[in-house]
Amino acid sequence: MKGLISLTTAMFVVSVQASSIHLSPKGLDGRSVSDNRSPGTRARERLMNTLLEDYVKSVKPEPYDGSPLQVNMSLSLINLDSVDTKEMILETHSLVWMAWKDERLSWDPSDFHQVKMLHMPTDSIWIPDIDLFNNDGDAEKPMSDMIADVTSDGSVIYAPELHLKSLCETGREASEAARIARILGFREIVCKLKFGSWTYDATEIKLVTPTSQIDLSDFRRVSTDEFAVKHTSVEVDQETFKCCPNPYQIATFTIVLSNNPKYRYNTK
Numbered sequence: 001m002k003g004l005i006s007l008t009t010a011m012f013v014v015s016v017q018a019s020s021i022h023l024s025p026k027g028l029d030g031r032s033v034s035d036n037r038s039p040g041t042r043a044r045e046r047l048m049n050t051l052l053e054d055y056v057k058s059v060k061p062e063p064y065d066g067s068p069l070q071v072n073m074s075l076s077l078i079n080l081d082s083v084d085t086k087e088m089i090l091e092t093h094s095l096v097w098m099a100w101k102d103e104r105l106s107w108d109p110s111d112f113h114q115v116k117m118l119h120m121p122t123d124s125i126w127i128p129d130i131d132l133f134n135n136d137g138d139a140e141k142p143m144s145d146m147i148a149d150v151t152s153d154g155s156v157i158y159a160p161e162l163h164l165k166s167l168c169e170t171g172r173e174a175s176e177a178a179r180i181a182r183i184l185g186f187r188e189i190v191c192k193l194k195f196g197s198w199t200y201d202a203t204e205i206k207l208v209t210p211t212s213q214i215d216l217s218d219f220r221r222v223s224t225d226e227f228a229v230k231h232t233s234v235e236v237d238q239e240t241f242k243c244c245p246n247p248y249q250i251a252t253f254t255i256v257l258s259n260n261p262k263y264r265y266n267t268k
């Protein structure tokens with residue numbers, strides 16, 4: 001009984017100590033739990049708290065002049081997972097790069113131990129609801145942890161790694177070249193990955209594609225030996241839907257695949 005009382009007293013003393021010195025609660029062994037944070041960790045914690053104080057993540061950042069928010073987009077193709085020539089579905093493994101500016105997330109590095117970049121969880125900040133429009137099946141969840149890189153000027157870079165299923169069509173069947181190619185047993189498939197925001201129209205979000213091609217520098221391998229990437233292109237245009245008066249911006253990443261002449265194609 002006496003032992004229990006002194007243990008309770010000891011815990012009480014410890015908790016009083018902890019609350020009187022605020023930031024550093026002590027473990028029962030008396031060792032400090034959080035004192036040993038480095039200046040860099042402290043600066044990042046303070047920065048994270050400062051940036052997210054009064055931040056309302058459902059509000060889209062709006063440029064000072066009221067113009068649409070510019071969202072830069074590019075696509076990095078990592079792998080062709082499968083080409084379903086019957087259903088005309090291309091499965092790819094891609095990195096979808098998006099970058100925009102959120103002035104609420106800017107800071108002066110000299111106030112924060114020279115921290116110039118912060119990894120922020122995407123569930124704590126505004127992220128554009130950009131998705132694959134011509135997706136086949138359920139929307140895919142990003143594979144990697146949902147983290148965005150924020151730099152001190154308020155630039156946010158978010159690059160989820162996604163498995164995408166998009167619908168394709170046979171390429172320019174009407175063209176003479178395609179006709180001859182078909183006679184010779186070559187085939188071409190055109191797959192378009194169309195991205196856009198579901199809720200923000202062209203007066204709110206402007207999509208910009210800084211590159212005119214899909215980035216293939218990380219392209220690893222082709223699971224489907226039968227097809228090779230022949231050509232890619234990127235463009236942004238606007239589409240109007242029945243629902244809404246304003247048009248929406250759509251970024252289209254086109255992949256032209258052709259069958260590899262190394263492999264004789266066995267038509268059914």
Ligand SMILES: *[C@@H]1O[C@H](CO)[C@@H](O)[C@H](O)[C@H]1NC(C)=O
Nearest residue numbers: 072099100101155156208210
């Ligand atoms: C978007 O791309 C433009 C170049 O087209 C560049 O000047 C701008 O800094 C980029 N924005 C972000 C937030 O990275």
